Amino acid sequence: MTGFLSDLVQYQGLFQMISVLGIGGTFQIGFQISSITYMSQHVKAFINETWLERYGYPLHQDNLLLLWSIIVSIFGIGGLLGSSGSRYLTAKYGKKKCLLCNNLLMIVAASIMGCSKTARSFEMILIGRFMCGLSAGLCVPLHHQYVGEISPQKIRGFATSTASFFWSLGKAIGQITGQRELLGSQALWPMLMASCGLPALVQLVTLPFFPESPPYLLMHKGDQEGCKKAIRQLWGEGHHQAEIDDIMREKATMKNIKILSVLELMKEPAFRWQLYMIVTLTATIQLCGITAVYFYTFEVLQAAGFDERMISYLTLSVGLSELVATVLCSSIIERLGRKVLLRGGYSIMCSLLAGITVTLSLQDWYFWMPYCSLCLIILFVVVFGAGPAGATVSIRSEIFQLSCRPPAFVIGAVVNWLGVFVIATTFPFIVERLKHFCFLIFMVVLFTSVIIIHLFLPETKGKSIAEITEEFNKLNFKKKHIPTISKHVTEDYAFCTRL
DSSP, X not given: OHHHHHHHHHTHHHHHHHHHHXXXXXXXXXXXXXXXXXXXXXXXXXXXXXXXXXXXXXXXXXXXXXXXXXXXXXXXXXXXHHHHTHHXXXXXXXXXXXXXXXXXXXHHHHHHHHTHHHHTOTHHXXXXXXXXXXXXXXXXXXXXXXXXXXXXXXXXXXXXXXXXHHHHHHHHHHXXXXXXXXXXXXXXXXXXXXXXXXXXXXXXXXXXXXXOOHHHHHHTTOOHHHHHHHHHHHHTTSOOHHHHHHXXXXXXXXXXXXXOOHHHHHHOGGGHHHHHHHHHHHHHHHHSSHHHHHHHHHHHHHHTTOOHHHHHHHHHHHHHHHHHHHHHHHHHHHHHOHHHHHHHHHHHHHHHHHHHHHHHHTTTTOTTHHHHHHHXXXXXXXXXXXXXXXXXXXXXXXXXXXXXXXXXXXHHHHHHHHXXXXXXXXXXXXXXXXXXXXXXXXXXXXXXXXXXXHHHOOOOTTOOHHHHHHHHHHHHTTTSOOOOOOOOOOGGGTTOOOO
């Protein structure tokens, strides 16, 4: 605790910037995902009323469901396009400028959606949701990269795991504000839809007071003084020679190397296994069953005989449990390591899914069985938040050098948004056909992922980017001798920071 408090004082500028990045970053994703659920009935009624006013007859139920599904899924399509352009925009304009412009896009989108009811136009909701997806698709990879590049090695795992905390926080805030007593009512749902502009406004106002990423200032702009100033503002006036040596070793290997494109990265054999791992980890996050668990929470509570009003609060408790778990992850990730959290977390989650499948199958046999299902669901969410959710974000930031980090994040983001889109479109049909046995599919995914992580993912805790790269080179070049990177750092480079 004493060490954490001393770090909090020394790196207060860093922690302040992490908060600003989180509010305008993964917080937005969590908020958008959870809040849209609480306005579904109101938006459907609004679409039907608008259609009746325009054409004199109500919209057919199938067409209404189609329009609603488009409103929900168009967010993922926008996210896919936004993440695809993040590499180019980041390399050309820098992360700070991109985020500031991105906030303006989110504010405009929020304004359009907030005025949709007054304008009697459900098309404005479609446009706004698409723009929100573009903004979210751009800001999430920027958030992950930015935090990873400004964090010192000894607290890098903690810093990068905060991305999952803000994601869970956004989800919890969306669930709270979506309650009918607050903004989830028939009269106030446009305000709930437009409230995503508030976090963007906060970041727009506060981010200009923080520096651009020090590695970007040095390697892209050649601004040595700006790099020094950014280090002092974020890390204080202490001694940071170990991190300086780390970034210098990476810089020595990257001299005269440009930022790779997505296609160039996919063709580069030196990063083949890093790509395999980021695709595996990103796909597992989407296919681990967390979506199915949240879906079945409502059904389990109904089977237990809870009142409908009480169910919304109990569902909120599940989301808050994940939020608390992400805080726990931030405190243990530097002690246990990323690989342990991923491998152990997914193994436990696989066992819990087996238990949930059994209890859901028997919930009509015993009156107390739904309560067992609820306990297992909460435990599943806690294990997910305390382990894989934060560790995956940390791994993404640690296994790639600066030359390939932007395109790698584009690939990871594309896989993530494709997973969101696929799950959103296919999951209802899977549930309809398999019911609670759909968890068996997720168990297979988790078991396969555990084996891959155990065999091929090196532990990154306490290691520099160069050391992690050497570990992956053993897989990328199994039969070739790869010379180790010299640890000598010249005095000319003693002003830089780590990635």
